[in-house]
Amino acid sequence: xxxxxxxxxxxxxxxxxxxxxxxxxxxxxxxxxxxxxxxxxxxxxxxxxxxxxxxxxxxxxxxxxxxxxxxxxxxxxxxxxxxxxxxxxxxxxxxxxxxxxxxxxxxxxxxxxxxxxxxxxxxxxxxxxxxxxxxxxxxxxxxxxxxxxxxxxxxxxxxxxxxxxxxxxxxxxxxxxxxxxxxxxxxxxxxxxxxxxxxxxxxxxxxxxxxxxxxxxxxxxxxxxxxxxxxxxxxxxxxxxxxxxxxxxxxxxxxxxxxxxxxxxxxxxxxxxxxxxxxxxxxxxxxxxxxxxxxxxxxxxxxxxxxxxx
Numbered sequence: 001x002x003x004x005x006x007x008x009x010x011x012x013x014x015x016x017x018x019x020x021x022x023x024x025x026x027x028x029x030x031x032x033x034x035x036x037x038x039x040x041x042x043x044x045x046x047x048x049x050x051x052x053x054x055x056x057x058x059x060x061x062x063x064x065x066x067x068x069x070x071x072x073x074x075x076x077x078x079x080x081x082x083x084x085x086x087x088x089x090x091x092x093x094x095x096x097x098x099x100x101x102x103x104x105x106x107x108x109x110x111x112x113x114x115x116x117x118x119x120x121x122x123x124x125x126x127x128x129x130x131x132x133x134x135x136x137x138x139x140x141x142x143x144x145x146x147x148x149x150x151x152x153x154x155x156x157x158x159x160x161x162x163x164x165x166x167x168x169x170x171x172x173x174x175x176x177x178x179x180x181x182x183x184x185x186x187x188x189x190x191x192x193x194x195x196x197x198x199x200x201x202x203x204x205x206x207x208x209x210x211x212x213x214x215x216x217x218x219x220x221x222x223x224x225x226x227x228x229x230x231x232x233x234x235x236x237x238x239x240x241x242x243x244x245x246x247x248x249x250x251x252x253x254x255x256x257x258x259x260x261x262x263x264x265x266x267x268x269x270x271x272x273x274x275x276x277x278x279x280x281x282x283x284x285x286x287x288x289x290x291x292x293x294x295x296x297x298x299x300x301x302x303x304x305x306x307x308x309x310x
Contacts, residue, residue: 008022009021009022009107010022012104014117014118014121014122015117015118015120015121016117017110017117017121019106019110019118020106020107020108021063021104021105021107022104022105022107023061023102023103023104023105024102024103024105025100025102025103026062026100026103026105027099027100027101028083028086028087028098028099028100028101029099030074031062031064031073031074031076031083031101031103032070032073032074032075032076033075033076033080033083033084034075034076034077034080034115036112036115036116036144037076037080037119038116038119038120038136038137038140038141038144039080039123039133039136039137039140040136040140041136043081043084043085044085044088045081045085048081048082048085049085049088052082052085052086052089052098053089053095056097057097057098057100057101057102058079058082058086058101058102060079060082061079061101061102061103061104062076062078062079062082062083062101062102062103062104063076063077063078063079063103063104063106063118064077064079064103064104064105064106065077065106065108065109065115066105066108066109067109068109074103074105075109077106077110077115077118077119078118078119078123082101083101086098086099086101112144112145113145113153116141116144116145116153117153120153120154123137134154134164135164135165135167135168135171135184135187136168136184137154138150138154138161138164139164139168139169141153141154142161142165147161163191166191167184167187167188167191168184168187170187170190170191170203170207171183171184171186171187173207174186174187174210174211175211176211176213177210182218186218186221189218189219189222190203190207192221192222193221193224193228194225197224197225197228197229198228201238202228202234202238205238206221206224209243215243215244220244223248224237224244226248226251227247227248227251230250230251232250233247233248233250233251234247235250236249236250
């Protein structure tokens with residue numbers, strides 16, 4: 001049994017939520033996980049188990065609240081991974097010394113919104129938030145409380161929330177990466193492409209080529225910005241055998257910036273003449289109208305050369 005410890009209440013502010021808590025030790029089996037925790041996926045972590053053993057216990061107390069349905073027991077507000085891996089050590093390795101867990105316990109059961117706000121505030125201070133968690137949490141919150149409340153809890157606009165949800169939803173479709181945890185990075189790169197270029201059809205092709213190892217580096221996704229703007233390169237990429245490399249090879253030379261004034265007009269004239277094939281020129285051979293115009297052009301160019309020459 002745990003000691004009450006209620007005589008040592010102190011206030012702890014976590015963002016907009018003010019908690020009154022006390023410190024105590026609790027038994028592993030007096031603690032139950034939160035079934036509405038925003039973090040999804042498995043909680044087992046061999047590295048965390050090693051850290052718990054090296055520290056001779058969990059290094060940060062669990063944040064708990066009185067369980068509303070089980071008197072004398074507690075529900076996890078934050079620390080689900082620490083609790084899960086302590087439980088693994090006890091049950092799988094018979095190390096009963098890890099049953100006794102340090103905890104910070106609230107003086108009351110929190111509301112669903114308070115619990116979510118507290119968890120998010122704590123996790124925003126951690127390194128994982130920027131690397132992988134914000135999209136996952138946004139996705140979970142929308143399912144739990146709806147878009148408007150989710151945006152409010154996260155302190156962002158609904159539009160920003162939708163972008164996070166879209167990235168996470170896309171990451172779920174990237175199913176065959178060498179490192180599954182990298183799916184968020186890949187999804188962020190794909191979603192950074194211009195929306196007008198990334199049509200649903202093109203997005204499906206990108207996802208397929210990533211899953212089939214046709215694209216093996218998330219940074220290569222950025223090259224699609226150049227490829228998708230070029231019709232020939234885009235068609236090559238969309239073909240069954242098309243790759244980033246073969247599509248890039250189809251991109252024509254970058255158009256020269258058009259000059260203005262007399263110089264630009266002369267440049268345009270010479271570029272136009274260069275495009276005529278020898279076959280087309282042969283068909284015009286001896287045409288009096290063409291020859292007359294060439295004489296006029298030749299005279300004009302000679303006069304222009306004299307006027308501009310030294």
